[in-house]
Structures are given as C-alpha cells and as structure tokens.
Amino acid sequence: xxxxxxxxxxxxxxxxxxxxxxxxxxxxxxxxxxxxxxxxxxxxxxxxxxxxxxxxxxxxxxxxxxxxxxxxxxxxxxxxxxxxxxxxxxxxxxxxxxxxxxxxxxxxxxxxxxxxxxxxxxxxxxxxxxxxxxxxxxxxxxxxxxxxxxxxxxxxxxxxxxxxxxxxxxxxxxxxxxxxxxxxxxxxxxxxxxxxxxxxxxxxxxxxxxxxxxxxxxxxxx
Numbered sequence: 001x002x003x004x005x006x007x008x009x010x011x012x013x014x015x016x017x018x019x020x021x022x023x024x025x026x027x028x029x030x031x032x033x034x035x036x037x038x039x040x041x042x043x044x045x046x047x048x049x050x051x052x053x054x055x056x057x058x059x060x061x062x063x064x065x066x067x068x069x070x071x072x073x074x075x076x077x078x079x080x081x082x083x084x085x086x087x088x089x090x091x092x093x094x095x096x097x098x099x100x101x102x103x104x105x106x107x108x109x110x111x112x113x114x115x116x117x118x119x120x121x122x123x124x125x126x127x128x129x130x131x132x133x134x135x136x137x138x139x140x141x142x143x144x145x146x147x148x149x150x151x152x153x154x155x156x157x158x159x160x161x162x163x164x165x166x167x168x169x170x171x172x173x174x175x176x177x178x179x180x181x182x183x184x185x186x187x188x189x190x191x192x193x194x195x196x197x198x199x200x201x202x203x204x205x206x207x208x209x210x211x212x213x214x215x216x217x218x219x220x221x222x
Contacts, residue, residue, distance in 0.1 A: 012105055012107075015098070017096070020046070023087070025086040032096060039097035039112070041071070046092025049171070051085040058174045060171060064153065067121075127221050128148055129145065138176065142190065143211060145172070146206055149167075157205075162205060
C-alpha cells in the first residue's frame with residue numbers, strides 16, 4: 001500500500017475499543033449490532049485464554065496481540081456442544097471491527113486481507129498445539145509447548161529465553177492435555193535436567209535451544 005493510500009485508510013479504519021479487566025469474560029454477551037456483518041474483535045494488547053470443555057476434558061488456547069476473535073459464532077449451538085469459557089489473564093484491549101468498520105474500510109481490501117492472514121495464523125498456531133498434544137511423553141509435550149509459546153512471547157536474556165506468562169500448573173495441563181499432578185512431576189523432571197526453571201516473579205526460563213521436534217512440527221504444518 002502506498003503512503004498516500006495507507007494514510008487514507010488509516011483515517012477511515014476507526015473502531016471502538018473496549019478494555020477488559022482480568023477475570024472471567026462473558027464474551028458471548030458482547031453487544032454488537034448485527035454481528036454477522038462484523039469482521040470480529042482485534043486483540044490490541046493483553047492475553048486471554050479460551051477454554052473448550054466437553055465432559056471431563058478441556059482444551060485451552062492462549063490468545064494475544066493481533067489475533068481475531070468471533071465469540072458470537074458460539075451462539076445457538078446444539079445442546080451437546082462443548083462449553084466455551086473465556087478468561088482475561090492480563091488487562092486486554094480489543095478493537096471492535098463491526099459492520100460500520102467493514103463499510104468504512106471497503107475501499108482498502110488490503111486491510112481485510114491482512115486481518116484474514118492474522119486469523120489464518122491463529123489457525124496454524126492451534127494446529128501446532130494439537131500436534132504437540134498428540135505426542136506420547138508428557139515431558140516432551142510440555143517442553144515443546146513452552147518453546148512454542150516462547151516463539152511469540154519469549155525474549156532473550158542472559159539466563160535464557162524468558163517467557164513472562166503466568167502459566168499455572170492447571171493452565172499448562174490444559175494446554176498440553178494432561179492432569180495437573182502429571183504436569184507438576186514433568187516440570188520437576190525438566191527442572192532437574194536444566195531445561196526449564198521458574199523465577200520468583202512467576203516467569204519461566206527456557207535454557208538451551210528449542211528441541212528439533214518443534215522445527216519438525218513447524219515444517220510439517222507449513
């Protein structure tokens with residue numbers, strides 16, 4: 001997009017912003033006029049979790065900056081559909097890309113393409129997580145998942161790669177498809193091997209390099 005075209009698009013790409021406080025978020029109750037005509041919600045900053053629960057099983061997805069949500073797509077599901085629970089883990093701002101936003105930006109299809117690309121990236125991230133969950137050893141699932149999260153949220157430090165997310169044992173268990181006591185045991189083993197440790201502030205430190213298995217999963221899903 002040329003600078004002139006980008007400036008014109010920027011002047012019209014205006015959306016309402018809502019700030020979400022940490023805690024449960026009743027996303028399905030979000031009041032958006034004619035949500036079928038909306039693109040979705042754009043996460044500007046912050047972190048949320050999306051828990052899909054069916055029976056005694058659960059699957060957790062972490063969602064952050066730049067990702068697109070359409071929580072109203074879960075409305076009017078049949079009685080046996082999974083339960084979806086949204087939680088704001090850190091104060092989060094979302095832009096509401098409603099029908100008005102779609103109309104104002106229709107002259108710039110590059111914007112829609114960019115937003116669609118973000119949605120596809122979220123799909124790819126989920127596919128990687130599902131591939132990790134299919135591995136047999138919990139220690140490997142956990143290590144790969146931490147490195148997968150570090151690809152997005154990690155930062156380099158003298159200690160190793162810092163993952164500044166408040167990941168509880170319960171949350172990690174739901175991310176990799178294991179029980180919380182099993183995760184506690186796996187973390188002790190990974191810590192003993194010098195691969196992972198947790199700082200006093202709750203951040204996780206990943207030592208060494210990412211396992212080659214993670215690159216293999218990325219290559220398989222590209």
